[in-house]
Amino acid sequence: MSLPIITVENLSKRYIIGHQRANGDGLRHALESVARNPLLWLRSKNREWAAAKEEFWALQDVSFEVKQGEVVGIIGQNGAGKSTLLKILSRITEPTSGRIRIRGRVASLLEVGTGFHQELTGRENIFLNGAILGMSKAEILRKFDEIVAFSEVEQFLDTPVKRYSSGMYVRLAFAVAAHLEPEVLVVDEVLAVGDAAFQNKCLGRMADIAQGGRTVLFVSHNMAAVQRLCSQCVLLRKGRLSEFGQTGPVISSYLEQTKSGAGINLESFPKRTGSGKVRFTSYHLEDSGGRHIEQVQSGMDFSIVLGFCCAGDGVQRQVDVGFSLHLPDTTMLAVLYSSYTGQVFSTIPTKGEFRCSIRSAPLKEGKYLIGLRVVASGDEADWPQGFVGSVDVVAGDFFGTGVMGFNGPAPLLLNGSWQVTADEKVSHNGR
Secondary structure (H helix, E strand, O other), X not given: OOOOOEEEXXXXXXXXXXXXXXXXXXXXXXXXXXXXXXXXXXXXXXXHHHHOEEEEEEEEEEEEEEOXXXXXXXXXXXXXXXXXXXXXXXXXXXXXXXXXXXXXXXXXXXXXXXXXXXXXXXXXXXXXXXXXXXXXXXXXXXHHHHHHHHHOOHHHXXXXXXXXXXXXXXXXXXXXXXXXXXXXXXXXXXXXXXXXHHHHHHHHXXXXXXXXXXXXXXXXXXXXXHHHHOOEEEEEXXXXXXXXXXXXXXXXXXXXXXXXXXXXXXXXXXXXXXXXXXXXXXXXXXXXXXXXXXXXXXXXXXXXXXXXXXXXXXXXXXXXXXEEEEOOOOOXXXXXXXXXXXXXEEEEOOEEEEEEXXXXXXXXXXXXXXXXXXXXXXXXXXXXOOOOEEEEEEOOOOOOOOOOOOOOOOOEOOOOOOOOOOOHHHHHHOO
């Protein structure tokens, strides 16, 4: 049985956080205190300095093993310890306790342009960055053309990198790291800087690296990319290892961690119009499995769930319920009433939930505001003024091509197929 290429044993990292102290009564007061009783003043200052420091454990007792050729995703909410773990594995920072063992050379891409010199050209930085990553000059020369072709910055190769855009930076940085042929490639979320086509290209390159028997550690908030690329996942929660195992179940656990619980209570929503015969009582989002969620991925199926109750005898007829979707600047993007789909409810229960299921969420990543309205027997029953909540959309594999994230101002994603046909007249005349 082969030895694991990465072994992490009881890894912990502690930081000391300093808190800003109040200025006290000023310099004059401090000098008077020192003059009256220097020893008492020193003791009081020592107590203040001790109180102004706080321990923060970015990682605590994290242990796992990675085998050669595996692509392992490292996921978790912001502040879970993902970047700290990668910095320790990349030997950028030392652990407070525990140890790591890595068999082979490690190449890291943690921040855009790390190891680049602003005044040097792209060509010169390939040699500089390659040397920093451990490549010999002969190795860089042998792979130089491949690196340039992959980075797609050939036109600007002899331009100082200080004039590069962030996208050009990350292309060149990833191209050098990916062609190092390390035993272990460590990649943080920097790929989010590149455009969608380049992200897809990078994911393909990492898959090729793994198929060649090398190991990839990949940190990302993009669950579609993690699902596509990774066979195993590490889930961190507040600095501790929450789960380690097959990607699908671990991602499900991560999504459970981010669930929104009971959602938003609308019973005491301050400003609303309508008869009150039907009133909204709550709002939340669910995935296709019925779990409460905070975020929606582009292309995923999800539901908007609206709790309601009826006044009086509870018998309400011809009920039409709808929601509106708005951009952050309040520009209306879409409206969907149940009547639009031929679903006016002849009667509804005294208390229950309206559920609108959305297939393949056609939205770019971003925050969208939600407005609600319900009509009963042609009369407005409840219309909360303003917005009751929001839908947070993160990048997903909307087109099923592995491309995540899309540039451009338009928020909607339209799925269609493209074809090309020849103009028969042009083809005939060209013969």
